[in-house]
Amino acid sequence: MGSSEIFFVFLISCCVTLWCPCVTFGRIAEIIDKGSTSCGPSGLIYATLCLSIFHACIYSCFYRSKMRKQYHLEASPCCDCLVHWCCEPCALCQEYRELKNRGFDLDIGWQANMEKKALGGITPPAMEGGMMR
Template sequence: MKWSTGLCGCFEDCSTCCVTTFLPCVTFGRVAEHAENEGSGPGCFAQGFLYVLFSILGVPCLYTCGYRKKLRLKYGLPDEPCGDCVVHLCCDCCALSQEAREIKIRMANTPKGWASRAMAAPHAVKGMFK
């Protein structure tokens, strides 16, 4: 199976491209949360915060490349155009955008996609308002 969009296909989804350019921690948080089987790992906010910490140290690619691999394995995607760490080292924003686009495309055909989970109302606790 191939990636739905290319590494440099940022203009195929301008909103994701803009968010990733100015707030890559947000895009990474979403990608990491999805790659971790939706909820089994740290949440979107925690992942984004860790991305910021690694960015301050100047090595966000050391953290992000592992989640690219998880996403590739989850969807059976090839390790292209080169290794996960090299892709994130050379162009972290392009890699994050590609990963986010891949998730959006794949989730668009599911009944409860990414956006519907984010917009779902919290469940009321039984007996909360007695």
């Protein structure tokens, strides 16, 4: 992947996070939870919390802590909840990039990432038009 492609992926993820953070959060949560929760329900909970009295950063900071524990990441320069409280979109983008840099394709979800990993990172070619005689 060239530097222009990396920039384009980064730009897209930032725009999605800015305008619809529930999508980015849902994708992050599915990978961090190792598929035990899917993107949709996690994103819906996040969106509901955004609309309620409680702020979604309280919910999302727990996932940041969980990710740090899974990958042995340092809590620096401040605690997880403070990072999410001060700049929620920036925190989500940072977590998205961290998982992306660890080889996850957050667009396809946990199960597809595991299948891709089992194949050695090779995705099988798509068949056009289905089965033919």
